[in-house]
Amino acid sequence: MAKLKEVKGGKEGMEFSILHAADELFMERGFNGVSTTEIALKVGCNQALIHYYYRTKANLFQKVFENKLSFLISLFEVDDYKGLSFEDKLRMRIESHFDALAQNPKLPMFVLNELKNNPITIDLIKETFNNNVPYLTGSLEKELQEEHKAGRIRKISALDLMINITSLNIFTFLTLPIMEYVFGLDQETTKEMFEVRKKEIVTTVLNSIRPI
Amino acid sequence: MAKLKEVKGGKEGMEFSILHAADELFMERGFNGVSTTEIALKVGCNQALIHYYYRTKANLFQKVFENKLSFLISLFEVDDYKGLSFEDKLRMRIESHFDALAQNPKLPMFVLNELKNNPITIDLIKETFNNNVPYLTGSLEKELQEEHKAGRIRKISALDLMINITSLNIFTFLTLPIMEYVFGLDQETTKEMFEVRKKEIVTTVLNSIRPI
DNA sequence: ATTATCTATAGATCTATAGATAATGC
């Protein structure tokens, strides 16, 4: 007798369910930390089906990782906030970057870690970088030069500024699981901490580029 | 006939050689990425000997990890740099923290990663934190308050300042393997980049706490 | 008929242990 299948809410049914389950598990424990058996268990199918749809575990992983990369790039495609002062624009960029990470707190650790372990992923990001970074820094670079000439900020490169912001924002989420555990924080307290830290980062960055 | 044993240069011979090889391998690829077979291969002994000295892989790993933790704590036990101004002291602290990481560039990723995956490690760091953080922030907190009262810096907590410095410094080394690969840097260029980035971080931090 | 799903299993790990042999310290 046929077994009853649980209807999963994906658009392409089982294939999507597998991708979705793999996504969650890989995000938690990375490529090496997850077995296809475990993915199957989470989906509610047998392990062979994973290979029917995705052939290899590495292949399934790559699909997940590519999704994450394109999301990460989208974080840097900023709205232009026309009419705002440079300072207000910068403030909004920092905050929106922080907020996007807050909604995907496991993403930074996942990506950094796989880049270290997984040769395929570093090729993927190399392509992504070369295609996007010059374009992304270009307009910021111009703004920074104008502001500097007008004496409103010190001299700093777009790349340094972006690294500063990224460092401060991402580090918050890299250490989040530790903080939660070490200080025994509940979800509510964590959220409050986020807001406080976000403000401090904005203050730090804005102050750090004031003219000398 | 007895096989010729290669003499390894450790003080306790084989036991130390195993710890040393395990250290290097675990630092590269973490607990899950390394097998006892591989450690044995690197040491030049058979795999059973690992268990003879350390009983389990987890046990050997813990020894390695404890060493790393105590090193990390030592980074924050600062010399007092008596006689220097607060600004100069802070500058030296940032630079010495950066330099220590530069000599152990794989350490931050390793520790963050294991803390996420390995329940034992997070208990170890919890203990470490509770024993050390209050003591470490205490004296800095006092200095910051004095400087603020004297109008030489803005109001900022010792914890926030330490997180800022740690974020900026550590992020450099988390993304180092990526940078090297994506931009195809050689060792010399990497070193130069470090120096430039270190200066930028010092400037950023010192600027970021100037009075408003 | 074709596609989706399942059962079963081969082959490749990997950790830990048992038991044999060699080296070392009295």
Place this chain on the structure above:
DNA sequence: ATTATCTATAGATCTATAGATAATGC
């Protein structure tokens, strides 16, 4: 005698594939 090292192997994974069965679309 005791300690160090080795060989061999049990038992537990885990990935990928082969081949059987069920579901679906004409």
